[in-house]
Amino acid sequence: METIIKEFKVHFITLPPIVAENQEGRTGKLIISDDKLIIITMEQRSFSLGCHQKNYDISISSITDVDNEEELLQFTIPGLIKNYIVLLKLDSREDVQYIVEQLPTVQSEKFAKIPEKYLQEQQKEHSYQSRLSELTPRIFSSDIIIALNVFLFLAMFASSGWNTSLLSLSLRESSASFPMEPLLQFGADYGPLTLGQYQWWRLITSTFVHIGLLHLLANMGCLWQVGRLLERLYGHTIFILIYLGSALFGSIFSIYMQPMIVSAGASGAIFGLYGSLTAYFLFRRKEIPLYTLKTILPGTAGFLLANLLIGFFTPFINNYAHLGGLVAGFMLGILGSLPLDEQKRVQQRPMKITLVLGGIALALCLTLPILFQQAAFWSWFSDVETEDQLLSESFQNLATRTAQKQITNQTLLDESRSIQENYQRLFQQGEQLGALVYQRIPGREKLFQAIMHYLKLRVEAIEYWRATANHDEWFAAVLHAEKIFDEELLKGQRGENFLPTAWRLYQEADKLEQNVPWNILERNTKLYVAIQALKQYLQLRQQLANLIINYDEQDEQQSSTAIEIVRKIQEQQPEVLRQVNNIVSSSSEFIQKQKQQLQDATSEIHKSISNLNGSLNGKNKK
Structure with a gap:
């Protein structure tokens, strides 16, 4: 096993192809062992950015014509047909002197000193380094x-x-x-x-x-x-x-x-x-x-x-x-x-x-x-990102309080209107930016479209919720009033308390009709039909209540009118209940559909952002 005496970092000035090709100006190593001088180069791999190490062993006894000047070291190595000159640059004169002491002093007839151009270049290098320091x-x-x-x-x-x-x-x-x-x-x-x-x-x-x-x-x-x-x-x-x-x-x-x-x-x-x-x-x-x-x-x-x-x-x-x-x-x-x-x-x-x-x-x-x-x-994007989080939390809180009946109808309308108006404002700001995005900010169109679609869905969802939250409550109130009225009749009472309630519910129906979200066509037809059916049903109930309150057994016309109203009520009741159940069912389906649309819109925004970045990673190092 060879014993390495010392290892040096070298710069190749001239290096024959039998050692390595295309190494001039590169850095390598020189190792002196017991009886060998080993030149180590790093050569490029084919079709790769990587390099591999190549060692060339030279017997120290075969080296001739050693010469040195400053940090330069030159010597001759034997080849099959001719001898080759190796010229290296080391980091210090001390390294050069140490290697020279290990090499033979034999000089051939073709001995030549280090070429003058390399000596001049060496002097220029020294001058350059000292000038930089000065x-x-x-x-x-x-x-x-x-x-x-x-x-x-x-x-x-x-x-x-x-x-x-x-x-x-x-x-x-x-x-x-x-x-x-x-x-x-x-x-x-x-x-x-x-x-x-x-x-x-x-x-x-x-x-x-x-x-x-x-x-x-x-x-x-x-x-x-x-x-x-x-x-x-x-x-x-x-x-x-x-x-x-x-x-x-x-x-x-x-x-x-x-x-x-x-x-x-x-x-x-x-x-x-x-x-x-x-x-x-x-x-x-x-x-x-x-x-x-x-x-x-x-x-x-x-x-x-x-x-x-x-x-x-x-x-x-x-x-x-x-x-x-x-x-x-x-x-x-x-x-x-x-x-x-x-x-x-x-x-x-x-x-x-x-x-x-x-x-x-x-x-x-x-x-x-x-x-x-x-x-x-x-x-605008930053405003959407920040405000959407706050508005979503506010809307969720409002929906929770509404479900738990912790707020009045007016509070519900005011707070939901404020949330809707903020989303509408962001949407309108986006519309104003549309021309700028399409004409002067290339590559942002898909993200812009995805955000606008999301905001539009948010506005529609809140509009629908505002319109139907009171509707569902009103449906329940009508059916509840009808149930109380029937219970009073069974107890032999005349149902005087039903009339003011029915009148109030009828007036509320007029307001509800005005708030029907007509831009949501699938929902509004069913909603409008259900409100109209219940209004007619309420009118019949009111007429029946008036007849009962003012009922005179000897008045045959009143009796026949009462019988006719009861018949109409019995005929309309199944249809009214069907309409109410239909609207409640479609409401649930529509809400689920809206949730899915919002999820799809959010996914589209994330996809557009990923495509815009060209990376799925959120952080980049530079």
């Missing part, structure tokens, strides 16, 4: 941003009652199980609040809120890595402007595309930092060492591509924030890029800060009018 000797902006993110995470963790799902190392688990209330409380982005209630500050604060420990660690790790380099390249002020600008426009694009998602996280801003890094290296490439360009640009492109592809196939990752932040960061990076020459940098800094601020202002002028148009719709 231009921005202290790094603190990125550290402050990281500290603020960590502090808010701990505060949210405490306010959530130390919810352990926040500490989950699974993105899916923490996204699915963590409650929304703490996220919204600490400033997460959510369309009905950001746009609907004009809480615009959420576009920025959502960048400092994270859904889980792994979410925080991943974003802060990336921010630590790229933020410190960018802070040196752009300076503190422009770096902060790029970070906040990328965060802002990442949130704007996200909320435009997915307004019903609760969105939080710093990755929109971090994608913006990578965009600005790409912009700097492309537009200032003459000032950047070739080795740095070859090392950082492919790594940056790979990071962006891999994360965007993962985001497209992972429902709880907010790729719209990533794309918005990336584009904003790239554009702001172009506007704010400063030269590495100190004198030019000092001269251009005020102009560059002005350009970045102007770019942010111009972009806001172009995007905010679109969001303001959206705001009118989402403000």
Whole structure:
């Protein structure tokens, strides 16, 4: 078994194909064992984003022509037909010196020193690194941003009652199980609040809120890595402007595309930092060492591509924030890029800060009018969402008190009218928004139609309930009065108490006819017929009561009239009872039908929201 003496991180400058292909500019490892030197590379898998490790073993005794300069190490390895040169860059001179001491000192006839172009590039790299340190000797902006993110995470963790799902190392688990209330409380982005209630500050604060420990660690790790380099390249002020600008426009694009998602996280801003890094290296490439360009640009492109592809196939990752932040960061990076020459940098800094601020202002002028148009719709949506919950609770409470006979008829009518008018107001506001939705807010039509249908059903349901609640009570009162009248007659009484009651019930019938909900056609026909039948029946009962009260046994005409009225009563009674039972039965059926329609309408709203978001998940990480 081989004994590993030491392991080193290396950057490949030239690497022959017998070791690995397409590794120039990449990072790998170099291991020295008892008698071998092992080069470890990471090669791309076919048709996959993944990589696999490949080891190439070289006998130390076969290595010749060792040369070194600063952090560069060059040596020759044998091949079947010819020898190959390997040129590596290590992290320190000490590492290079240690390896040189382990390798043979044999030099062949073809020995050649490290090419001058690589030495010049190495000097340029040293100059570049020292210049960055001189231009921005202290790094603190990125550290402050990281500290603020960590502090808010701990505060949210405490306010959530130390919810352990926040500490989950699974993105899916923490996204699915963590409650929304703490996220919204600490400033997460959510369309009905950001746009609907004009809480615009959420576009920025959502960048400092994270859904889980792994979410925080991943974003802060990336921010630590790229933020410190960018802070040196752009300076503190422009770096902060790029970070906040990328965060802002990442949130704007996200909320435009997915307004019903609760969105939080710093990755929109971090994608913006990578965009600005790409912009700097492309537009200032003459000032950047070739080795740095070859090392950082492919790594940056790979990071962006891999994360965007993962985001497209992972429902709880907010790729719209990533794309918005990336584009904003790239554009702001172009506007704010400063030269590495100190004198030019000092001269251009005020102009560059002005350009970045102007770019942010111009972009806001172009995007905010679109969001303001959206705001009118989402403000209405927020009102519907909030008021519907309150109105539904009020209506349920009213129905319960009515069933328990705890309120008067007038109170019933007043309170139900107030609830109905509020739903009607929301419906009318929606009608006024119709043209705006169909002409200027594409993609919201189905949700708008579903909400309008729901509100219309609510108005009809309350209208029907208001109209029929008293009807059913009136039916019961008529039948009860008739029963009392019959009982009085059987006891030999004349039924004087029935007449005022019958007259009052008859007058109430006139009012009930006026309140029949004619827009509910199926119900109103049966209801109207039942009221008319009972009114006729009441008239016959009243006539009979008058005859009985004023009855004269010697008056033969009265006797025949009484007999005729009794006959009509007996004929109409089964039909009246059938009409009443019919209306009571249809009332129950209609109520069940309305409940099902409301449930279907609610489901349609949820479906429209899901289609609008493109995800069934309620929270997205960015």
